[in-house]
Amino acid sequence: MQLPELFEEKMKGLLGAEYDEFRRSYGKERRQALRVNPAKLSAAEMKERSPFTLEPVPWAKNGFYYGAEDRPGRHPWHEAGVYYIQEPSAMSVAELAGVQPGERVLDLCAAPGGKSTQLAAALEGRGLLVSNEIHPARAKILASNVERMGIPNAVVTNEPPERLSSHFPAFFDRIVVDAPCSGEGMFRKEEQAVLQWSQENVELCARRQQDILEEAAGMLRPGGVLVYSTCTFAPEEDEKSVVRFLLKHPEFSVKKTEAYGGFAPGRPEWVRLTEEEKEGVSPERLEEILASVRDTFRLWPHRLDGEGHYAAVLEKAGAGKAEAPKKAGRVSGKSGRGTVDAEAWKLYEEFAADTLKNCPEGVPMLFGEQLYLLPCELKLAGLKVLRPGLHLGTVKKKRFEPAHALALALRAEEVKRTASYPADSGEIRSWLSGETLPGGEGKGWTLVLVDSFPLGWGKLAGGSLKNHYPKGLRK
Numbered sequence: 001m002q003l004p005e006l007f008e009e010k011m012k013g014l015l016g017a018e019y020d021e022f023r024r025s026y027g028k029e030r031r032q033a034l035r036v037n038p039a040k041l042s043a044a045e046m047k048e049r050s051p052f053t054l055e056p057v058p059w060a061k062n063g064f065y066y067g068a069e070d071r072p073g074r075h076p077w078h079e080a081g082v083y084y085i086q087e088p089s090a091m092s093v094a095e096l097a098g099v100q101p102g103e104r105v106l107d108l109c110a111a112p113g114g115k116s117t118q119l120a121a122a123l124e125g126r127g128l129l130v131s132n133e134i135h136p137a138r139a140k141i142l143a144s145n146v147e148r149m150g151i152p153n154a155v156v157t158n159e160p161p162e163r164l165s166s167h168f169p170a171f172f173d174r175i176v177v178d179a180p181c182s183g184e185g186m187f188r189k190e191e192q193a194v195l196q197w198s199q200e201n202v203e204l205c206a207r208r209q210q211d212i213l214e215e216a217a218g219m220l221r222p223g224g225v226l227v228y229s230t231c232t233f234a235p236e237e238d239e240k241s242v243v244r245f246l247l248k249h250p251e252f253s254v255k256k257t258e259a260y261g262g263f264a265p266g267r268p269e270w271v272r273l274t275e276e277e278k279e280g281v282s283p284e285r286l287e288e289i290l291a292s293v294r295d296t297f298r299l300w301p302h303r304l305d306g307e308g309h310y311a312a313v314l315e316k317a318g319a320g321k322a323e324a325p326k327k328a329g330r331v332s333g334k335s336g337r338g339t340v341d342a343e344a345w346k347l348y349e350e351f352a353a354d355t356l357k358n359c360p361e362g363v364p365m366l367f368g369e370q371l372y373l374l375p376c377e378l379k380l381a382g383l384k385v386l387r388p389g390l391h392l393g394t395v396k397k398k399r400f401e402p403a404h405a406l407a408l409a410l411r412a413e414e415v416k417r418t419a420s421y422p423a424d425s426g427e428i429r430s431w432l433s434g435e436t437l438p439g440g441e442g443k444g445w446t447l448v449l450v451d452s453f454p455l456g457w458g459k460l461a462g463g464s465l466k467n468h469y470p471k472g473l474r475k
């Protein structure tokens with residue numbers, strides 16, 4: 001595979017004797033992986049039930065390499081959010097974030113959603129995930145992946161970091177900054193990354209990373225954890241980005257974190273600072289910061305089965321925990337911004353009484369015709385919000401229509417009527433292409449399952465099951 005000449009020269013200079021091994025990794029077959037959604041089934045169950053040849057990704061609890069012949073993206077379990085296809089070294093970041101259920105977590109550069117969906121899994125449906133993406137089209141993809149994975153407690157926003165930071169000062173327990181970067185670790189995956197590479201772009205990315213980190217710093221509560229990551233090997237964007245940030249922010253330090261033994265340490269000797277960048281810093285302090293960078297992580301494609309990544313776990317000084325997000329307890333008609341229109345709420349309750357055995361919890365909020373459940377009391381006014389929590393459905397004149405997101409966030413046993421078909425059945429093929437299926441007796445909203453996993457809503461009436469699988473997702 002052809003690589004940019006300047007990139008090769010640069011890496012030769014950095015890696016020395018190790019370069020040949022690094023270069024040879026570009027000739028190796030890329031190993032692909034998926035991450036099981038623990039809200040749907042455990043990793044052990046997946047291993048037993050899955051139609052794919054799986055082998056654990058050593059550093060990711062729910063991560064598995066799949067066989068070269070497997071096509072998990074085409075399997076109906078993918079549409080049911082049973083797993084997320086993710087580059088294996090990228091799975092390290094959310095693991096390093098050490099998220100605990102119930103925390104407030106921000107994923108600042110989140111699309112298409114690999115890290116967000118992994119962070120959400122660690123939250124186990126409790127607490128709050130704010131998943132933000134600056135680019136509108138990418139934010140839509142992020143929202144649809146959050147929905148596909150059935151995440152009930154995520155708010156998806158589409159904002160530049162500086163607008164978000166003025167909204168959430170010292171708010172989050174954990175923040176992930178998976179920064180836009182020069183993507184040197186994407187060369188095997190995307191030819192575009194090779195074509196677009198230049199040293200100027202590396203420098204541009206490094207400047208942008210400083211700006212993003214600056215905004216992230218203000219949104220973290222004292223004692224909170226910030227994970228910074230890139231999928232590039234350029235020290236300007238990796239160790240140097242961290243060093244520049246630490247020089248400016250004495251309240252932050254590198255947190256020593258236990259990780260998979262195959263991760264290599266950060267390389268402070270690759271950091272070249274200008275006189276201006278070092279100004280006002282004592283040599284001892286500089287030495288201390290540089291030494292701490294050894295406790296950041298490099299994932300090399302010639303040392304493990306993955307495309308490569310960099311990650312640093314940073315801690316903000318100070319004690320204390322952010323207040324636990326205020327949860328609404330069981331749903332009520334009250335929203336954070338007043339009362340959800342009584343008629344709208346009545347229509348939802350009628351639907352819930354007829355269809356659900358167990359109602360999801362949260363703070364109801366009506367946006368136009370769309371009814372959502374926020375994971376906690378949250379001020380969102382003034383932000384571009386794509387998904388303010390779990391989308392329950394649309395309130396139409398005299399009726400309530402449940403959302404696809406609700407179907408995917410429910411478990412089969414929480415619903416009164418289900419219709420289950422095996423993944424390889426003709427019914428599932430027909431269903432995914434939008435066809436009506438023959439139904440049984442009775443009438444009302446029915447959760448269609450592929451094997452045991454919710455796939456969407458159907459409406460049973462007159463012996464047939466009308467298809468409500470979203471048109472945009474049909475095959």
Ligand SMILES: C[S@@+](CC[C@H](N)C(=O)[O-])C[C@H]1O[C@@H](n2cnc3c(N)ncnc32)[C@H](O)[C@@H]1O
Binds near residue numbers: 110133160178180
């Ligand atoms: C490496 S990707 C994120 C991948 C994602 N975390 C995942 O695991 O699926 C970086 C993201 O940052 C976004 N981005 C680009 N410029 C940005 C900026 N100035 N501020 C914040 N995000 C930016 C990009 O659109 C891109 O989606």
